Amino acid sequence: MLIxxxxxxxxxxxxxxxxxxxxxxxAVAVAAAGGTDVDLDxxxxxxxxxxxxxxxGVAQMILLVVCVASWSRLGSGxxxxxxxxxxxxxxxxxxxxxxxxxx
Numbered sequence: 385m386l387i388x389x390x391x392x393x394x395x396x397x398x399x400x401x402x403x404x405x406x407x408x409x410x411a412v413a414v415a416a417a418g419g420t421d422v423d424l425d426x427x428x429x430x431x432x433x434x435x436x437x438x439x440x441g442v443a444q445m446i447l448l449v450v451c452v453a454s455w456s457r458l459g460s461g462x463x464x465x466x467x468x469x470x471x472x473x474x475x476x477x478x479x480x481x482x483x484x485x486x487x
Contacts, residue, residue: 390458391465397454398447398469402477405443412439 413436451466 388461390462391468393458394451394454394462394465394467395469395472396465397458398451398466399473401447401450402470402473405440405447406477406480408443409436409440412436 413432415435451470455462455466
């Protein structure tokens with residue numbers, strides 16, 4: 385399979401979107417928890433996780449719309465790149481948000 389410029393562009397769009405989703409999710413979780421130096425009880429942790437899950441879901445919906453719009457603008461050759469970027473980005477973000485990468 386030949387790697388084309390639209391494939392690479394599609395993968396970049398999807399991976400960049402996942403990065404932005406993670407940044408937004410972490411920012412909202414920290415803000416919902418009351419900052420970085422707050423001692424959370426069980427209820428506070430639950431609230432932070434709920435805000436984080438909702439933010440991540442909304443960010444993924446926005447990313448889906450951007451990927452579909454990019455696919456229509458970049459052409460059908462970008463679809464394999466978008467799908468590959470989406471899968472790799474989802475795997476990396478779930479690994480990161482679930483405690484991977486030493487966090």
